[in-house]
Amino acid sequence: MKRFLVILSAPLLLTTACENAPITKSWDYRSKAPSVSTPLVLKDRVYFGTEVGLDAINRKGGHVWRVDKQGMDVVGGPTFYKDIVLYGSTNGNFYAVTTKGTPKWEYATSARIKSDPTTHEGNVIFSSYDGHVYNMTIDEGKGNWRFPGADEEDLPGPPTLPVVAEYLKKKVAFDNTPHWATKMLKEEDQGDSDKLNEAIERCDTAKADADSNGAAPPDCWKWRTEQESQEPIPPNPPSKKQVDLKCGKDNACRDKETQMWEWPPGDFAYSSPLVVPEENLIVLGNMDWHVYAIDLQTGKLRWRTRLVGTVTSTPVLHNGMVFIGSNGRLGGKVPEHGKVYALDVKTGAIVSRYEEISNEVNSSAAIEGDDLYIGDLDGTLHAVDVNTFKSGSGKDEAKPVNRWKFQTTGPIRGRPVIYKSLVFIGSGTDDHHMYAINRSDGSVFWKYRTGNKIESDPVIFEDELFFTSADKKLYAFKIRQTP
Template identity: 25%
Template sequence: MKRFLATLPFYFFLIFSYSALSQKNNAEIINSFSDRIFEGKGYHPISTLKWKYKTDGRIFSSPIAKNGIVYMGSEDGFLYAIEEKSGTAKWKFKTNGAIHSSPSILDNIIYFGSFDGNYYAVNTKDGKLIWKFKTGGEHWIGENGRWGMKPETQYMDDLWSFYISSPVVYKNGKSALVLFGSSDGNVYSVDAKTGNLKWKFKTNGPVHGTPVIDKNKIYIGGWDATLYALNVEFGKEIWHFATGTQMGFTGIQSSVAVSDGKVYFGAREPFFFALDAETGKQIWKYNAENSWILSSAVIRDNTVYVGTSDTYALLALDAKTGAEKYRFKVNGYVYSSPAIAGNTIYFGDFTGNFFSLDLLSNGKTSNFISTDNRKQFASSTLKNDLLDFQYAGQNDDLSFYDNNKKVMDRFYQLGSIVSSPFISNNTIYFGSADGYLYAYNLEK
């Protein structure tokens, strides 16, 4: 029997039915989704825990490491700088909002956004503010009576909108730009050293997607369900591609991957797309079986790897045709974007498991670790060790928004992993909804 699409509240199914980053440029690009390969080929499974660092909020931000320091944001409003060897905090920088944006680094400056409505540039050496840029305000997507939930007069934040846009640094010669989207509907380009506005581009909805730059183009999508290709220097539209807008299946949260003249990305419309990078014309699309694709894809050896929500899988797709090569099944939603090292791909799921998969095994060789919270709460939260929205609802009326929120909080208690991993010095780092940044050794 087909599993209910648990990324939508159960009530939604009473009123609807369904049918069954690896980019290279002439200019330098610095962002937290860049290629994360470390020394040595072969399979490098997860080994022992090196350390874990506790914050006072859930972690949705993805870490980045440079010069022996790993940086990440937390829902507690701090950006943390933590020593890679010891797991000891070197400094932390306070904002006035949750940090769901992932940081990027250029030279000795780290850039990130906060729900206080500002994007920041901070000195990596001492954690001192260099500049901040105020947007028109950052907020979740939401509406009264979202998706028909009750009460219809209540304003409801989208429960599956985990991120705001993460900044990307673009360096071309002596100049450098910081590019990011905003909940105010704009894509911004600011001077990397001063924070002065260079240009902005207006879309038709909040932009929580993260930019990717290839050659002279910036690619970014948002809640208007449209992917835009803009000129990186001037912000002029080159082309746009519209995805579907059916209720519950609207919006682009992932970043693109660019390879061999193609742009790859997923959306809440349950498809994964391949477009021509020059024209924006669709080459192929993959039917994700009513499953959102919020994960950003990575590409290796003509294979696209990307996570799905309700089919609980990491997909391996043929980059040329979109044909499914295989799927690796896990225990819950895969919103974490994968990272590759050697012949191994790493990613987390919403139940608090973190996986390593041998890319040469066609999904047959893998290992995983679980958060401590998952070990503690899995038996009471999961059904047969799988995420099940109705089961976790404990007979609550899921036509009410507040009951859906309670289910999500139960899932978060497992230590859900929507933070994407970063690999440095044979160590893999990822954040969890249990508030910990984890550092695990990888087998050499």
């Protein structure tokens, strides 16, 4: 794949104290711990998670209150409903607190929560690494439904299809294998998830450096590809067309052929629920390579579609299609990089896919007009013509058209935000910048370097830009001028 750096077509405008600067810092607020949480910005308050809890500050950067508990690492961005702030933690608990910081209720899941919750008609919907999606009332914290429900969780025992049984056996063995990056850590750090993520990012950087210098891949990359080549591939359920051809109207045959829903989902990680009211659906990705569509009212599975690789990107809806990234499969005899998929929201059928990506896609898409923007772990921000995601198959499958690419020097995990003629995006380890990019040509209009990686989504509210950094700060900038 050809990669290129954008050539600047206009003078680069850096942050200065000059009154004529297009984007100027209003303030920064230092918290107790690093943050990768996307801030929730309201009229008079800003809420954001850190590695030790949740902070509430005023719009001038002044401390208001903090929920501070041992082990309460808040990775996902909080949301709100009326006077209630809602958020999950890696301690497995989901919390509801008032805007004054008073606890209202909490609910314990069985594993980490890292995604952003979403609200709909007085209910909050969130997911967990325990393989469940929860729908609860906001006022009282009572459960409406949990996906999968108890009846569906009983389905796996034992699978009737040999292909499913074999997959589950291999999956259990693979999941019990130590992560390849633990070889890069000291023994005392091997249980620390943050240290593990830092090791993974160091390996990505070392691989990029080796590629640019024409050198052999580092040992860590060999460990990674070897382990990922052993990851079992989930079985692909038969298509409706295949079932129709084989079974016709024979219901017993149809039930047998479609009995692929025999095991519960894998981990619901960073992918946040997308509510599609007009289809009565919730859509989100899973670590088991699938995108799930769940009935908004009943919590039952409507469809699920297998992509290539784990799905940690959050879906976005546009023109009847769900756009979502996948992380690909970097190991094995035939590695596949991440992709951006367009799925039919009604059926989950793959309409089209954008493949000009050379790494995983943790980022989520931002769409406005004809433009789709999304980042990847190679540090590239892609601008794609969203109208060129068209249906087709084989040689007739249309290839979405790239408008431009902008290259940073760190992984991009956050979702870009669009503001007039600019698109804003933060970059991670080894870069640490927030960028404002010209939508017309991909050139840099402005940038600001923080003291550590940026993984949160930037947020714009009333001409102000907000974002967090792992340097323990939340930043606020005034956007005074655009191209």
